[in-house]
Amino acid sequence: MGKVLAIVSQKGGVGKTTTAVNLAAAFARRGMKTLLVDVDPxxxxxxGAGLRKDHPTYGFADYLSGERTLRDVLLPTTLPWLRVMLAGSVTDLADHTNYQEQIASGEQLPRMLAAAKERCDIVVVDTPPGLGPVTRRTLASADRVLIPLQAEPLALQTTPQILRGVQDIVTTHEHLVFDGILLTMYEAGNPACESTVQYIREKVPSHLMLDVVIPRSPALAEAFAAGQPAVVRSPADAASQAYVNLATKLAERAAG
Ligand SMILES: Nc1ncnc2c1ncn2[C@@H]1O[C@H](COP(=O)(O)OP(=O)(O)OP(=O)(O)O)[C@@H](O)[C@H]1O
Ligand SMILES: [Mg+2]
Structure with missing residues (x-):
């Protein structure tokens, strides 16, 4: 039986999707049978997930609405061990309330994740920003959680909030293993960035921090624009290597 790893953050734009896509690809490249699920509408x-050309765009929302079967929404990628479940046609709607209500009140999300981890070594779930109903429902079915935190001066203000979020998550979901806070978009040599990271390391207990740090790298956005995970498109890039190292560490932990 595999594990469900949720990528979560109260804040938007911190690198959740970039982390989910690249970690999933890095797990798959290790030979782990991997499913990447997008529950963010x-x-x-x-x-950026490396789907084959002309892939369908239906996904989890279309399974929720009864229009597609689970089998329909499991899409192959260019990596043999990676499959992807997209968010689906909810993405084209301006209003996501219905989707959120369906997830909050129905049993499909927990059932889907339970079935997925029966068949996979790891199920990586990309969630919407915030701790709303979709993220909470995901956390209730997850085994592990990772929180990306952008290494930027604003983190000085948001770190206490992030820590309250971590506390909230671990106290309301006792079964969850907290894999840690992942610093993203780190710029070595940028004094504002370096002093932010120093501040975070002083304020946050070390067992809550992952020691792998993701550097800021144009290769990540470039790969995304080219429809590929950076770990596939630019494996020698420092950010890709950081994601590969992180996948190794998390895979060892999850197996142990
Ligand atoms: N390490 C990095 N270096 C450079 N750019 C990055 C890095 N990580 C993420 N980005 C860029 O930052 C932006 C936000 O990243 P991403 O979409 O992964 O964040 P998110 O947390 O999923 O956002 P949202 O909350 O909207 O879902 C994107 O343009 C992405 O390409
Ligand atoms: Mg995202």
């Missing part, structure tokens, strides 16, 4: 995973 923004549906960004579809652009």
């Amino acid at each position: 923004q549906g960004s995973v579809r652009f």
Whole structure:
């Protein structure tokens, strides 16, 4: 039986989707049978996950509405061990309330995740920003959680909020293993960035921080624009290597 790893953050734009896509690809490249699930109605995973050309765009929302079967929404990628479940047609709607209500009140999400981890070694779930109903329902079915935190001066203000979020998550979901806070978009040599990271390391207990740090790298956005995970498109890039190292560490932990 595999594990469900949720990528979560109260804040938007911190690198959740980039982390979910690249970690999933890095797990798959290790030979782990991997499913990447996008429950964020923004549906960004579809652009960067390495789906085959002319892939369908239906996904989890279309399974929820009864229009597609689970089998229909499991899409192959260019990596043999990676499959993807997109958010689906909810992405084209301006209003996501119905989708959120369906997830909050129905049993499909927990059932789907339970079935997925029966068949996979790891199920990586990209969630919407915030701790709303979709993220909470995901956390209730997840085994592990990872929180990306952008290494930027604003983190000085948001770190206490992030820590309250971590506390909220671990106290309300006792079964969850907290894999840690992942610093993203780190710029070595940028004094504002370096002092932010120093501040975070002083304020946050070290067992809550992952020691792998993701550097800021144009290769990540470039790969996304080209429809590929950076770990596939630019494996020698420092950010890709950081994601590969992180996948190794998390895979060892999850197996142990
Ligand atoms: N390490 C990095 N270096 C450079 N750019 C990055 C890095 N990580 C993420 N980005 C860029 O930052 C932006 C936000 O990243 P991403 O979409 O992964 O964040 P998110 O947390 O999923 O956002 P949202 O909350 O909207 O879902 C994207 O343009 C992405 O390409
Ligand atoms: Mg995202």
